[in-house]
Amino acid sequence: MPTSILRDSSTSLYEQIAHRLLEEIQRGDFEPSGKLPSEAELGQRFGVSRVTVRLAVGKLSDDGVVERKQGKGTFVAAKQVRHGLDALRSFHEALLLQGLKPSMHVISHTEQAMPEGLRELFDGAERCLLLERLHYVDEEPIALGRSHLPAALATVVWAEVEHQPIYSVLEHVTGQPVTRADLAIRAQEADKALATALNVKRGAALLVMERTSYFANGHCCDRTTFYIRPERYAFVLSGVFKN
Numbered sequence: 001m002p003t004s005i006l007r008d009s010s011t012s013l014y015e016q017i018a019h020r021l022l023e024e025i026q027r028g029d030f031e032p033s034g035k036l037p038s039e040a041e042l043g044q045r046f047g048v049s050r051v052t053v054r055l056a057v058g059k060l061s062d063d064g065v066v067e068r069k070q071g072k073g074t075f076v077a078a079k080q081v082r083h084g085l086d087a088l089r090s091f092h093e094a095l096l097l098q099g100l101k102p103s104m105h106v107i108s109h110t111e112q113a114m115p116e117g118l119r120e121l122f123d124g125a126e127r128c129l130l131l132e133r134l135h136y137v138d139e140e141p142i143a144l145g146r147s148h149l150p151a152a153l154a155t156v157v158w159a160e161v162e163h164q165p166i167y168s169v170l171e172h173v174t175g176q177p178v179t180r181a182d183l184a185i186r187a188q189e190a191d192k193a194l195a196t197a198l199n200v201k202r203g204a205a206l207l208v209m210e211r212t213s214y215f216a217n218g219h220c221c222d223r224t225t226f227y228i229r230p231e232r233y234a235f236v237l238s239g240v241f242k243n
Contacts, residue, residue, distance in 0.1 A: 003020065003045050003046055005017065005020070005046055005047075005048075013046075013048055013052050013056075014048075014052050014053075014055035014056040014059065015056070015059065017042070017046050017048070017052070017053065017056035018056040018057075018059040018060050020046075021036070021042075021056065021057075021060060022060065022065060025060075025065060025066070025076050030076055031076075033075075034075045034076035035072075035073050035074070035075050035076075036057070036066065036073065036074045036075065036076070038073065039053045039054060039057070042056075042057075057074055061074075064077055065077055082234050082235075082236050083209075083233065083234070083235050083236065084236055085183060085235055085236065088178070088179070088180065088181055090165035090166060090167045090168075091135060091143065091145065091165070091211075091224075091226060092104060092135065092165040093165055093167075095135070095137060100137050100138075101137070101138070102135060102136060102137050102142075103135075103136045103139075103163060104133050104134065104135055104136070104162055104163050105133060105134045105136070105162065106131070106132070106133050106158045106159070106162050107132040107133060107134060107144075107197070108130070108131070108132045109129060109130070109131045109132070109154075109156075109158050110129070110130050111127060111128070111129050111130075111151060111154040112127070112128065112129075112130055113126065113127060113128075114126055114127060114128045114148070115128075115148070118148055118223055121212070121220045121223065122148075122150070122219075122220050122223075123219060123220070125150070125151065127151040127154075128148045128149060128150065128151055129147075129148070129149045129150070129151055129153045129154045130146070130147070130148060130149075131145075131146075131147040131149060131153075131158070131166075132144065132145070132146050132147075133145050133147075133162075134197060135226075140199070141197060141198045141199055141229070142198075142228065142229055142233065143198075143226050143227060143228040143229065143233070144194060144197050144198060144226070144227045145224050145225070145226045145227075146224065146225050146227075147166060147222060147223070147224040147225075148222075148223045148224075149166070149170070149221070149222055150170075150174070150221060152173055152174065153169065153170070153173055155173075156169060156173065166222060166224065167213070167222075170213075170221055170222065174215070174221070176215045176216065176217070176221075177215070177216070178213045178214070178215065178221060178222070179214065179215060179216045180213070180214045181211050181212065181213040181214070181222075182211070182212045183209060183210070183211055184209070184210040185207065185208065185209050185210075185235060186208045186210075187205055187206065187207060187208065187230075188205075188206050188208045188227070189203050189204065189205060189206070190202055190203060190204045190205075190206050190227070194206065194227050198227065198229055200229060205230060206227050206228060206229065206230065207226075207227075207228040207229075207230045207233060207235075208225060208226065208227055208228070209225070209226040209228060209235075210223070210224075210225050210226075211223070211224045211225075211226070
């Protein structure tokens with residue numbers, strides 16, 4: 001059914017359409033796929049040209065409400081994931097706590113010589129396991145994790161524990177829980193391999209989180225570098241400030 005808009009209003013047609021679509025998005029009318037009707041369908045619905053529709057959708061895109069996916073259409077923008085820095089949580093757990101349905105996929109796992117720059121960190125260990133996993137939210141890649149882990153984890157059948165956080169696997173294999181982690185955050189451009197894995201353009205800006213984790217005895221058990229799509233992720237730190 002056509003949807004009426006005010007032709008003699010001081011508010012432009014495209015702004016009225018953008019406001020109407022925003023109300024419908026907030027109401028959940030386009031769930032579960034999140035896909036909006038095509039420009040042609042919206043033009044017919046509101047009785048306006050495709051140019052007017054394009055302006056309305058453009059406004060929603062500029063406001064971060066929708067995102068255009070080339071060759072697929074326009075979708076309600078995914079909610080941004082917030083990673084708290086004030087608690088010890090695995091990357092996967094941080095996603096679960098927000099009511100999301102994350103998944104992980106093991107790309108590779110190889111026992112290899114410990115990189116020279118990490119040997120001292122791992123108390124002189126000569127061997128390690130290099131594990132690469134892709135993290136997904138809503139079936140879209142959100143981060144690639146590259147982990148250097150104790151060589152003891154090379155015996156793990158990763159296909160069987162693919163969806164378990166590294167911290168859980170570490171505790172299961174060693175009997176020791178992870179008790180501390182240091183985080184460092186920086187930015188980096190996506191090279192060809194990262195761009196392909198994360199479905200972004202080569203040279204796109206990525207958030208990089210470097211995590212170094214320790215057992216209670218002070219021994220390092222994990223050095224993981226996460227390469228994260230920044231439009232889907234934010235780091236937050238909560239604190240109490242006193243006058």
